[in-house]
Amino acid sequence: MNRRADKSSEITFSTSTTGRRHAVVLGGSLAGLLAARVLSDHFDRVTVVERDSFPATASPRRGVPQANHVHALLPRGRLILEQLFPGLQPEMMAAGAPLLVMGKDLAWLTPQGWGVRFKSDLEVLTFTRPLLDLHVRRHLIADARVRVMENTEIVRLLAGKQPERIAGALVRVHGENSDKVVELQLTADLVVDATGRASRAPRWLEELGYTAPKETIINAHLGYASRLYRIPDDFSADWKCAFVQAAPPKRKRGGILFTVEGDRWLVTLIGGGRDYPPTDDAAFLEFARSLRSPIIYDAIRRAEPLSPIRGYRGTENRLRHFEEAIHQPENFIALGDSVCAFNPVYGQGMTIAAMGAMALDECLHKQKGAPETFARQFHERLAKVNAAPWMLATSEDYRYRETEGGSPTLATRFMHRYMNHVLRLSTFDASVRRVLLEVFSMLIEPSALFRPRIAVRVLGNTLGFVRPPKSAARRASSNTLAYDAASND
Ligand SMILES: Cc1cc2nc3c(=O)[nH]c(=O)nc-3n(C[C@H](O)[C@H](O)[C@H](O)COP(=O)(O)OP(=O)(O)OC[C@H]3O[C@@H](n4cnc5c(N)ncnc54)[C@H](O)[C@@H]3O)c2cc1C
Structure with a gap:
Protein backbone atom coordinates (compact mmCIF):
# COMPACT_ATOMS: atom_id res chain seq x y z
CA MET A 1 0.00 0.00 0.00
CA ASN A 2 2.66 2.47 -0.84
CA ARG A 3 1.02 5.47 -2.36
CA ARG A 4 3.87 7.90 -2.87
CA ALA A 5 3.36 11.60 -2.56
CA ASP A 6 3.69 13.93 -5.53
CA LYS A 7 7.11 15.47 -5.76
CA SER A 8 5.91 19.08 -6.15
CA SER A 9 6.17 21.39 -3.17
CA GLU A 10 2.47 22.10 -3.06
CA ILE A 11 -0.55 19.89 -3.55
CA THR A 12 -3.54 22.11 -3.98
CA PHE A 13 -7.02 20.71 -4.18
CA SER A 14 -9.41 23.45 -5.12
CA THR A 15 -11.15 24.38 -1.90
CA SER A 16 -14.11 26.60 -1.16
CA THR A 17 -15.53 28.06 2.02
CA THR A 18 -18.47 25.71 2.08
CA GLY A 19 -17.02 22.99 -0.15
CA ARG A 20 -16.22 19.43 0.64
CA ARG A 21 -13.59 18.70 -1.93
CA HIS A 22 -10.64 17.58 0.13
CA ALA A 23 -10.23 16.42 3.73
CA VAL A 24 -6.84 15.69 5.29
CA VAL A 25 -6.52 13.27 8.20
CA LEU A 26 -3.39 13.56 10.33
CA GLY A 27 -2.37 10.13 11.70
CA GLY A 28 -3.09 6.72 10.20
CA SER A 29 -3.85 4.61 13.26
CA LEU A 30 -7.36 3.46 14.12
CA ALA A 31 -8.97 6.86 14.83
CA GLY A 32 -7.47 8.30 11.63
CA LEU A 33 -8.52 5.36 9.48
CA LEU A 34 -12.08 5.39 10.82
CA ALA A 35 -12.35 9.15 10.35
CA ALA A 36 -11.09 8.74 6.76
CA ARG A 37 -13.69 6.07 6.11
CA VAL A 38 -16.50 8.39 7.25
CA LEU A 39 -15.08 11.43 5.44
CA SER A 40 -14.96 9.52 2.17
CA ASP A 41 -18.79 9.56 2.20
CA HIS A 42 -18.79 13.36 2.38
CA PHE A 43 -15.69 14.61 0.54
CA ASP A 44 -14.47 14.10 -3.03
CA ARG A 45 -11.01 13.16 -1.78
CA VAL A 46 -9.51 12.19 1.55
CA THR A 47 -5.77 12.10 2.28
CA VAL A 48 -4.40 10.25 5.31
CA VAL A 49 -0.94 11.37 6.41
CA GLU A 50 1.14 8.92 8.44
CA ARG A 51 4.73 9.12 9.65
CA ASP A 52 5.34 5.36 9.54
CA SER A 53 5.28 3.04 6.60
CA PHE A 54 2.57 0.45 7.04
CA PRO A 55 3.66 -3.18 7.39
CA ALA A 56 2.30 -5.56 4.75
CA THR A 57 1.61 -8.15 7.46
CA ALA A 58 -0.01 -8.06 10.90
CA SER A 59 3.05 -6.72 12.70
CA PRO A 60 3.47 -3.83 15.11
CA ARG A 61 4.99 -0.53 14.00
CA ARG A 62 6.83 2.31 15.73
CA GLY A 63 3.98 4.85 15.83
CA VAL A 64 1.60 2.49 17.67
CA PRO A 65 3.80 0.91 20.36
CA GLN A 66 0.72 -0.03 22.41
CA LEU A 74 -15.75 -3.85 23.01
CA PRO A 75 -18.99 -5.10 21.40
CA ARG A 76 -20.13 -1.54 20.57
CA GLY A 77 -16.86 -0.90 18.73
CA ARG A 78 -17.09 -4.25 16.95
CA LEU A 79 -20.59 -3.39 15.67
CA ILE A 80 -19.51 0.05 14.43
CA LEU A 81 -16.47 -1.35 12.64
CA GLU A 82 -18.61 -3.96 10.91
CA GLN A 83 -21.03 -1.21 9.88
CA LEU A 84 -18.22 0.92 8.43
CA PHE A 85 -16.40 -2.00 6.82
CA PRO A 86 -18.92 -4.75 6.01
CA GLY A 87 -17.21 -8.14 5.98
CA LEU A 88 -14.40 -7.10 8.34
CA GLN A 89 -15.40 -9.51 11.10
CA PRO A 90 -15.66 -12.65 8.92
CA GLU A 91 -12.31 -11.76 7.36
CA MET A 92 -10.68 -11.42 10.76
CA MET A 93 -12.23 -14.70 11.84
CA ARG A 129 -4.03 -5.15 17.40
CA PRO A 130 -1.83 -5.32 14.26
CA LEU A 131 -4.29 -7.82 12.72
CA LEU A 132 -7.17 -5.37 13.16
CA ASP A 133 -5.18 -2.45 11.74
CA LEU A 134 -4.10 -4.51 8.72
CA HIS A 135 -7.68 -5.46 7.84
CA VAL A 136 -9.05 -1.96 8.39
CA ARG A 137 -6.30 -0.52 6.16
CA ARG A 138 -7.06 -3.06 3.42
CA HIS A 139 -10.69 -2.01 3.39
CA LEU A 140 -9.87 1.67 3.42
CA ILE A 141 -7.41 1.73 0.55
CA ALA A 142 -9.87 -0.14 -1.62
CA ASP A 143 -11.80 3.16 -1.63
CA ALA A 144 -10.60 5.18 -4.62
CA ARG A 145 -11.41 8.47 -2.87
CA VAL A 146 -8.88 7.77 -0.12
CA ARG A 147 -5.17 8.19 -0.60
CA VAL A 148 -2.62 7.30 2.06
CA MET A 149 0.70 9.11 2.37
CA GLU A 150 3.13 6.95 4.34
CA ASN A 151 6.56 8.04 5.63
CA THR A 152 5.10 11.50 5.88
CA GLU A 153 5.40 13.66 8.95
CA ILE A 154 3.08 16.50 9.82
CA VAL A 155 5.13 19.61 10.49
CA ARG A 156 2.46 22.21 11.24
CA LEU A 157 -0.87 23.63 10.19
CA LEU A 158 -1.08 26.25 7.43
CA ALA A 159 -2.69 29.63 8.07
CA GLY A 160 -5.77 30.37 5.97
CA LYS A 161 -6.65 33.55 4.09
CA GLN A 162 -9.53 34.17 6.50
CA PRO A 163 -8.73 34.12 10.22
CA GLU A 164 -11.44 31.58 11.02
CA ARG A 165 -10.09 28.92 8.66
CA ILE A 166 -6.80 27.12 8.22
CA ALA A 167 -5.55 26.32 4.74
CA GLY A 168 -4.28 22.80 5.42
CA ALA A 169 -1.09 21.21 6.72
CA LEU A 170 2.60 21.32 5.92
CA VAL A 171 4.01 17.81 5.68
CA ARG A 172 7.46 16.34 5.16
CA VAL A 173 7.71 13.25 2.95
CA HIS A 174 10.67 10.97 3.61
CA GLY A 175 11.88 8.91 0.67
CA GLU A 176 11.73 5.23 1.56
CA ASN A 177 15.30 4.25 0.80
CA SER A 178 17.05 7.59 0.62
CA ASP A 179 17.66 10.67 2.71
CA LYS A 180 15.58 12.71 0.32
CA VAL A 181 12.97 14.77 2.10
CA VAL A 182 10.30 16.79 0.33
CA GLU A 183 8.06 19.37 2.00
CA LEU A 184 4.52 19.66 0.74
CA GLN A 185 1.65 21.98 1.51
CA LEU A 186 -1.58 20.02 1.58
CA THR A 187 -4.53 22.34 1.22
CA ALA A 188 -7.82 21.10 2.58
CA ASP A 189 -11.41 22.06 3.34
CA LEU A 190 -11.23 20.11 6.59
CA VAL A 191 -8.24 18.94 8.64
CA VAL A 192 -8.74 16.17 11.21
CA ASP A 193 -6.10 15.50 13.84
CA ALA A 194 -5.80 11.83 14.89
CA THR A 195 -2.16 11.79 15.95
CA GLY A 196 -2.91 10.24 19.34
CA ARG A 197 -1.98 11.01 22.94
CA ALA A 198 1.19 12.87 22.02
CA SER A 199 -0.61 15.07 19.48
CA ARG A 200 1.08 18.40 18.86
CA ALA A 201 -2.18 19.95 17.66
CA PRO A 202 -2.43 22.27 20.70
CA ARG A 203 0.98 23.70 19.80
CA TRP A 204 0.17 23.90 16.09
CA LEU A 205 -2.99 25.86 16.91
CA GLU A 206 -1.18 28.27 19.21
CA GLU A 207 1.46 28.92 16.57
CA LEU A 208 -1.30 30.26 14.32
CA GLY A 209 -2.78 32.43 17.09
CA TYR A 210 -5.66 30.12 18.10
CA THR A 211 -6.40 28.94 21.64
CA ALA A 212 -4.90 25.62 22.70
CA PRO A 213 -7.45 23.41 24.47
CA LYS A 214 -7.11 23.02 28.23
CA GLU A 215 -5.90 19.61 29.34
CA THR A 216 -6.95 17.40 32.24
CA ILE A 217 -4.55 14.61 33.18
CA ILE A 218 -5.35 11.95 35.77
CA ARG A 313 3.94 3.06 30.59
CA GLY A 314 2.14 5.90 28.78
CA THR A 315 -1.25 5.13 30.27
CA GLU A 316 -2.49 8.34 31.88
CA ASN A 317 -6.04 9.56 31.28
CA ARG A 318 -5.67 12.70 29.18
CA LEU A 319 -8.60 14.88 28.09
CA ARG A 320 -8.18 17.92 25.84
CA HIS A 321 -11.20 20.21 26.10
CA PHE A 322 -11.46 21.37 22.48
CA GLU A 323 -15.15 22.12 22.99
CA GLU A 324 -14.26 24.88 25.46
CA ALA A 325 -11.47 26.55 23.49
CA ILE A 326 -12.56 30.08 22.65
CA HIS A 327 -10.80 30.77 19.37
CA GLN A 328 -10.57 27.75 17.07
CA PRO A 329 -10.52 27.44 13.29
CA GLU A 330 -13.88 26.26 11.98
CA ASN A 331 -12.34 23.64 9.70
CA PHE A 332 -10.02 21.88 12.13
CA ILE A 333 -11.16 19.08 14.42
CA ALA A 334 -9.51 16.35 16.49
CA LEU A 335 -10.68 12.91 17.57
CA GLY A 336 -9.51 9.63 19.09
CA ASP A 337 -6.70 9.64 21.63
CA SER A 338 -5.68 13.10 20.49
CA VAL A 339 -8.78 14.38 22.33
CA CYS A 340 -9.43 11.75 24.98
CA ALA A 341 -6.97 9.00 25.90
CA PHE A 342 -7.83 6.62 28.71
CA ASN A 343 -6.13 4.39 31.17
CA PRO A 344 -6.38 1.43 28.78
CA VAL A 345 -7.38 -1.19 31.32
CA TYR A 346 -11.08 -0.65 30.55
CA GLY A 347 -10.53 -1.28 26.83
CA GLN A 348 -12.34 1.87 25.71
CA GLY A 349 -9.97 3.66 23.30
CA MET A 350 -10.77 1.94 20.00
CA THR A 351 -14.50 1.91 20.66
CA ILE A 352 -14.44 5.61 21.52
CA ALA A 353 -12.48 6.26 18.31
CA ALA A 354 -15.25 4.42 16.43
CA MET A 355 -17.98 6.37 18.25
CA GLY A 356 -16.10 9.59 17.47
CA ALA A 357 -16.07 8.68 13.78
CA MET A 358 -19.83 8.07 13.90
CA ALA A 359 -20.31 11.43 15.64
CA LEU A 360 -18.34 13.04 12.80
CA ASP A 361 -20.59 11.34 10.27
CA GLU A 362 -23.70 12.65 12.06
CA CYS A 363 -22.33 16.20 12.23
CA LEU A 364 -21.40 16.16 8.54
CA HIS A 365 -24.87 14.91 7.64
CA LYS A 366 -26.52 17.61 9.75
CA GLN A 367 -24.25 20.44 8.65
CA LYS A 368 -26.22 22.76 6.43
CA GLY A 369 -25.05 26.33 5.99
CA ALA A 370 -23.32 27.84 9.02
CA PRO A 371 -20.03 26.01 8.44
CA GLU A 372 -18.42 28.51 10.79
CA THR A 373 -19.71 26.52 13.74
CA PHE A 374 -18.75 23.07 12.47
CA ALA A 375 -15.67 22.49 14.67
CA ARG A 376 -17.50 23.62 17.79
CA GLN A 377 -20.56 21.52 17.00
CA PHE A 378 -18.42 18.46 16.45
CA HIS A 379 -16.27 18.95 19.55
CA GLU A 380 -19.38 19.49 21.69
CA ARG A 381 -20.88 16.29 20.32
CA LEU A 382 -17.61 14.42 20.90
CA ALA A 383 -17.39 15.73 24.48
CA LYS A 384 -20.74 14.01 25.13
CA VAL A 385 -19.41 10.72 23.68
CA ASN A 386 -16.32 10.94 25.88
CA ALA A 387 -18.05 11.97 29.11
CA ALA A 388 -19.25 8.62 30.51
CA PRO A 389 -16.14 6.55 29.62
CA TRP A 390 -13.96 9.32 31.04
CA MET A 391 -15.92 9.29 34.27
CA LEU A 392 -15.68 5.50 34.52
CA ALA A 393 -11.92 5.37 33.89
CA THR A 394 -10.96 8.29 36.10
CA SER A 395 -13.23 7.50 39.02
CA GLU A 396 -11.93 3.92 39.13
CA ASP A 397 -8.35 5.23 38.97
CA TYR A 398 -8.92 7.20 42.17
CA ARG A 399 -8.92 3.87 43.99
CA TYR A 400 -5.11 3.98 43.71
CA ARG A 401 -3.54 6.14 46.41
CA GLU A 402 -0.77 7.10 43.99
CA THR A 403 -3.14 8.66 41.44
CA GLU A 404 -2.18 12.20 40.47
CA GLY A 405 -4.45 14.89 39.04
CA GLY A 406 -7.10 15.96 41.52
CA SER A 407 -8.66 13.88 44.22
CA PRO A 408 -11.84 11.85 44.52
CA THR A 409 -14.99 13.84 45.21
CA LEU A 410 -17.81 12.71 47.47
CA ALA A 411 -19.63 11.53 44.36
CA THR A 412 -16.60 9.43 43.37
CA ARG A 413 -16.46 7.84 46.81
CA PHE A 414 -20.17 7.07 46.60
CA MET A 415 -19.60 5.52 43.15
CA HIS A 416 -16.82 3.32 44.57
CA ARG A 417 -19.12 2.00 47.29
CA TYR A 418 -22.03 1.53 44.91
CA MET A 419 -19.84 -0.27 42.35
CA ASN A 420 -18.43 -2.55 45.06
CA HIS A 421 -21.97 -3.75 45.72
CA VAL A 422 -22.78 -4.10 42.01
CA LEU A 423 -19.60 -6.15 41.50
CA ARG A 424 -20.40 -8.28 44.53
CA LEU A 425 -23.89 -8.96 43.15
CA SER A 426 -22.38 -9.77 39.76
CA THR A 427 -20.50 -12.71 41.29
CA PHE A 428 -23.74 -14.64 41.72
CA ASP A 429 -26.60 -12.75 40.04
CA ALA A 430 -26.50 -13.24 36.26
CA SER A 431 -29.03 -10.46 35.59
CA VAL A 432 -26.78 -7.91 37.34
CA ARG A 433 -23.73 -9.32 35.60
CA ARG A 434 -25.45 -8.95 32.23
CA VAL A 435 -26.23 -5.26 32.80
CA LEU A 436 -22.67 -4.69 34.03
CA LEU A 437 -21.19 -6.33 30.92
CA GLU A 438 -23.52 -4.37 28.64
CA VAL A 439 -22.43 -1.12 30.30
CA PHE A 440 -18.81 -2.16 30.07
CA SER A 441 -19.38 -3.03 26.39
CA MET A 442 -20.81 0.49 25.86
CA LEU A 443 -24.05 -0.98 24.53
CA ILE A 444 -26.07 0.81 27.21
CA GLU A 445 -25.49 3.90 29.33
CA PRO A 446 -23.85 3.59 32.78
CA SER A 447 -27.09 5.02 34.22
CA ALA A 448 -28.53 1.51 33.66
CA LEU A 449 -26.63 0.47 36.80
CA PHE A 450 -28.91 2.76 38.80
CA ARG A 451 -32.17 1.33 37.47
CA PRO A 452 -34.56 0.47 40.31
CA ARG A 453 -34.13 -3.30 39.72
CA ILE A 454 -30.39 -3.03 40.44
CA ALA A 455 -30.56 -0.21 42.99
CA VAL A 456 -32.96 -2.30 45.11
CA ARG A 457 -30.56 -5.25 45.03
CA VAL A 458 -27.66 -2.98 45.95
CA LEU A 459 -29.67 -1.71 48.90
CA GLY A 460 -30.49 -5.29 49.90
CA ASN A 461 -26.83 -6.21 49.66
CA THR A 462 -25.83 -3.17 51.72
CA LEU A 463 -28.32 -4.11 54.44
CA GLY A 464 -27.30 -7.78 54.29
CA PHE A 465 -30.66 -9.02 52.94
CA VAL A 466 -29.20 -10.42 49.72
CA ARG A 467 -27.08 -13.48 50.30
CA PRO A 468 -25.24 -15.37 47.57
CA PRO A 469 -25.93 -19.08 47.24
CA LYS A 470 -23.26 -21.05 49.14
CA SER A 471 -21.49 -22.30 46.01
CA ALA A 472 -21.32 -18.77 44.63
CA ALA A 473 -20.02 -17.40 47.91
CA ARG A 474 -17.21 -19.93 47.86
CA ARG A 475 -16.48 -19.15 44.23
CA ALA A 476 -16.51 -15.40 44.79
CA SER A 477 -14.12 -15.45 47.70
CA SER A 478 -11.77 -17.97 46.13
CA ASN A 479 -8.49 -16.67 44.83
CA THR A 480 -8.01 -19.78 42.75
CA LEU A 481 -9.91 -20.97 39.75
CA ALA A 482 -12.78 -22.65 41.51
CA TYR A 483 -15.85 -21.64 39.58
CA ASP A 484 -18.21 -23.97 37.85
CA ALA A 485 -19.76 -22.64 34.67
CA ALA A 486 -22.99 -21.35 36.09
CA SER A 487 -25.87 -21.25 33.68
CA ASN A 488 -28.30 -19.53 35.97
CA ASP A 489 -29.67 -17.28 33.27
C1 LIG B 1 -1.03 -0.07 26.56
C2 LIG B 1 -2.32 0.25 25.86
C3 LIG B 1 -3.30 -0.71 25.76
C4 LIG B 1 -4.50 -0.41 25.13
N1 LIG B 1 -5.50 -1.33 25.11
C5 LIG B 1 -6.67 -1.03 24.54
C6 LIG B 1 -7.74 -1.97 24.53
O1 LIG B 1 -7.65 -3.06 25.09
N2 LIG B 1 -8.89 -1.62 23.88
C7 LIG B 1 -9.04 -0.40 23.28
O2 LIG B 1 -10.10 -0.14 22.71
N3 LIG B 1 -8.05 0.52 23.29
C8 LIG B 1 -6.89 0.24 23.91
N4 LIG B 1 -5.90 1.17 23.91
C9 LIG B 1 -6.13 2.48 23.26
C10 LIG B 1 -5.91 2.38 21.74
O3 LIG B 1 -4.60 1.94 21.49
C11 LIG B 1 -6.16 3.74 21.07
O4 LIG B 1 -7.33 4.30 21.59
C12 LIG B 1 -6.30 3.56 19.56
O5 LIG B 1 -5.07 3.21 18.99
C13 LIG B 1 -6.79 4.81 18.84
O6 LIG B 1 -5.82 5.77 18.97
P1 LIG B 1 -5.54 6.89 17.87
O7 LIG B 1 -5.71 6.37 16.49
O8 LIG B 1 -6.31 8.09 18.29
O9 LIG B 1 -3.99 7.21 18.17
P2 LIG B 1 -2.72 6.27 18.02
O10 LIG B 1 -3.11 4.85 17.96
O11 LIG B 1 -1.77 6.69 19.08
O12 LIG B 1 -2.13 6.66 16.60
C14 LIG B 1 -1.56 7.91 16.29
C15 LIG B 1 -1.02 7.82 14.86
O13 LIG B 1 -0.53 9.09 14.47
C16 LIG B 1 0.76 8.95 13.89
N5 LIG B 1 1.47 10.22 14.13
C17 LIG B 1 1.71 10.80 15.33
N6 LIG B 1 2.36 11.97 15.16
C18 LIG B 1 2.53 12.12 13.82
C19 LIG B 1 3.14 13.14 13.01
N7 LIG B 1 3.68 14.26 13.54
N8 LIG B 1 3.15 12.96 11.68
C20 LIG B 1 2.59 11.84 11.11
N9 LIG B 1 2.00 10.87 11.81
C21 LIG B 1 1.97 11.01 13.16
C22 LIG B 1 1.37 7.76 14.61
O14 LIG B 1 2.43 7.17 13.87
C23 LIG B 1 0.15 6.84 14.74
O15 LIG B 1 -0.03 6.06 13.58
C24 LIG B 1 -4.70 0.89 24.56
C25 LIG B 1 -3.70 1.86 24.67
C26 LIG B 1 -2.54 1.56 25.34
C27 LIG B 1 -1.51 2.64 25.50
Missing part, protein backbone atom coordinates in the same frame (compact mmCIF):
# COMPACT_ATOMS: atom_id res chain seq x y z
CA ALA A 67 -0.13 -2.56 19.68
CA ASN A 68 2.10 -5.10 21.45
CA HIS A 69 -0.40 -5.25 24.30
CA VAL A 70 -3.84 -6.76 24.67
CA HIS A 71 -6.42 -4.75 22.72
CA ALA A 72 -10.00 -5.68 23.52
CA LEU A 73 -12.54 -4.31 21.06
CA ALA A 94 -10.92 -16.33 8.66
CA ALA A 95 -7.49 -15.00 9.68
CA GLY A 96 -7.89 -16.88 12.96
CA ALA A 97 -9.40 -14.28 15.33
CA PRO A 98 -11.72 -16.14 17.76
CA LEU A 99 -15.25 -14.87 18.41
CA LEU A 100 -15.99 -15.38 22.09
CA VAL A 101 -19.18 -15.26 24.07
CA MET A 102 -18.44 -12.77 26.82
CA GLY A 103 -20.59 -14.18 29.60
CA LYS A 104 -19.37 -17.74 29.05
CA ASP A 105 -15.82 -17.72 27.66
CA LEU A 106 -14.35 -14.98 29.84
CA ALA A 107 -13.14 -15.88 33.35
CA TRP A 108 -13.12 -12.52 35.12
CA LEU A 109 -11.95 -12.00 38.66
CA THR A 110 -13.46 -8.68 39.71
CA PRO A 111 -12.25 -6.92 42.88
CA GLN A 112 -15.24 -8.58 44.58
CA GLY A 113 -14.78 -12.13 43.27
CA TRP A 114 -15.26 -14.16 40.07
CA GLY A 115 -17.98 -12.76 37.83
CA VAL A 116 -20.74 -15.33 37.46
CA ARG A 117 -20.63 -17.11 34.12
CA PHE A 118 -23.85 -17.19 32.15
CA LYS A 119 -25.17 -17.83 28.66
CA SER A 120 -25.30 -14.58 26.73
CA ASP A 121 -25.38 -13.19 23.23
CA LEU A 122 -22.64 -10.63 23.95
CA GLU A 123 -19.85 -11.47 21.56
CA VAL A 124 -16.31 -10.24 21.50
CA LEU A 125 -13.72 -10.77 18.79
CA THR A 126 -10.18 -11.31 20.10
CA PHE A 127 -7.06 -10.63 18.06
CA THR A 128 -3.73 -8.85 18.15
CA ASN A 219 -2.57 9.43 36.13
CA ALA A 220 -2.75 6.19 38.13
CA HIS A 221 0.77 5.32 36.90
CA LEU A 222 -0.08 2.02 35.30
CA GLY A 223 2.51 -0.06 33.50
CA TYR A 224 1.96 -2.88 30.99
CA ALA A 225 4.21 -5.80 30.04
CA SER A 226 3.14 -8.31 27.39
CA ARG A 227 4.25 -11.50 25.71
CA LEU A 228 2.87 -13.93 23.13
CA TYR A 229 2.74 -17.66 23.89
CA ARG A 230 1.86 -20.76 21.90
CA ILE A 231 -1.20 -22.43 23.45
CA PRO A 232 0.03 -25.83 24.70
CA ASP A 233 -1.54 -28.75 22.80
CA ASP A 234 -2.75 -30.37 26.00
CA PHE A 235 -4.23 -27.21 27.51
CA SER A 236 -7.85 -27.47 28.44
CA ALA A 237 -10.10 -25.12 30.40
CA ASP A 238 -13.69 -23.96 30.31
CA TRP A 239 -12.60 -20.39 29.49
CA LYS A 240 -10.82 -18.79 26.55
CA CYS A 241 -9.80 -15.48 28.07
CA ALA A 242 -8.95 -14.64 31.65
CA PHE A 243 -8.97 -11.23 33.30
CA VAL A 244 -7.62 -10.87 36.82
CA GLN A 245 -8.45 -7.34 37.87
CA ALA A 246 -6.38 -5.42 40.38
CA ALA A 247 -8.18 -4.47 43.58
CA PRO A 248 -6.61 -1.16 44.56
CA PRO A 249 -5.52 0.33 46.83
CA LYS A 250 -4.11 -2.89 48.33
CA ARG A 251 -3.79 -5.25 45.35
CA LYS A 252 -2.33 -3.18 42.55
CA ARG A 253 -1.54 -5.97 40.11
CA GLY A 254 -3.68 -7.43 37.38
CA GLY A 255 -3.38 -9.41 34.18
CA ILE A 256 -5.19 -10.41 31.02
CA LEU A 257 -4.79 -13.56 28.98
CA PHE A 258 -6.26 -13.25 25.51
CA THR A 259 -6.67 -16.05 23.00
CA VAL A 260 -5.69 -14.52 19.65
CA GLU A 261 -5.21 -15.56 16.04
CA GLY A 262 -2.61 -18.24 15.29
CA ASP A 263 -3.55 -20.41 18.31
CA ARG A 264 -1.64 -18.06 20.58
CA TRP A 265 -2.18 -16.32 23.85
CA LEU A 266 -1.33 -12.68 24.30
CA VAL A 267 -0.65 -12.12 27.99
CA THR A 268 -0.54 -8.61 29.41
CA LEU A 269 0.47 -8.01 33.02
CA ILE A 270 -0.53 -4.71 34.55
CA GLY A 271 0.65 -2.89 37.65
CA GLY A 272 -0.96 0.30 38.98
CA GLY A 273 0.39 2.95 41.36
CA ARG A 274 3.93 2.60 39.88
CA ASP A 275 4.09 -1.13 40.64
CA TYR A 276 5.25 -1.70 37.06
CA PRO A 277 5.47 -5.26 35.70
CA PRO A 278 9.00 -6.37 34.79
CA THR A 279 10.22 -7.31 31.31
CA ASP A 280 12.66 -10.12 32.10
CA ASP A 281 11.59 -13.76 31.90
CA ALA A 282 11.72 -14.93 35.51
CA ALA A 283 10.37 -11.73 37.03
CA PHE A 284 7.51 -11.64 34.48
CA LEU A 285 6.40 -15.12 35.58
CA GLU A 286 6.81 -14.19 39.22
CA PHE A 287 4.63 -11.13 38.70
CA ALA A 288 1.99 -13.37 37.05
CA ARG A 289 2.17 -15.67 40.07
CA SER A 290 1.62 -12.77 42.44
CA LEU A 291 -1.76 -11.79 40.96
CA ARG A 292 -4.95 -12.24 42.97
CA SER A 293 -5.47 -15.57 41.19
CA PRO A 294 -2.85 -17.91 39.67
CA ILE A 295 -5.11 -18.64 36.67
CA ILE A 296 -2.78 -16.86 34.21
CA TYR A 297 0.43 -18.10 35.82
CA ASP A 298 -0.80 -21.70 35.74
CA ALA A 299 -1.61 -21.37 32.05
CA ILE A 300 1.67 -19.80 30.91
CA ARG A 301 4.31 -21.28 33.19
CA ARG A 302 4.93 -24.20 30.83
CA ALA A 303 3.81 -22.52 27.62
CA GLU A 304 6.32 -21.66 24.90
CA PRO A 305 7.00 -17.91 24.63
CA LEU A 306 6.79 -16.61 21.05
CA SER A 307 7.93 -13.04 21.56
CA PRO A 308 10.11 -10.90 23.77
CA ILE A 309 8.39 -9.23 26.74
CA ARG A 310 7.53 -5.65 25.86
CA GLY A 311 6.74 -2.93 28.37
CA TYR A 312 4.69 0.26 28.14
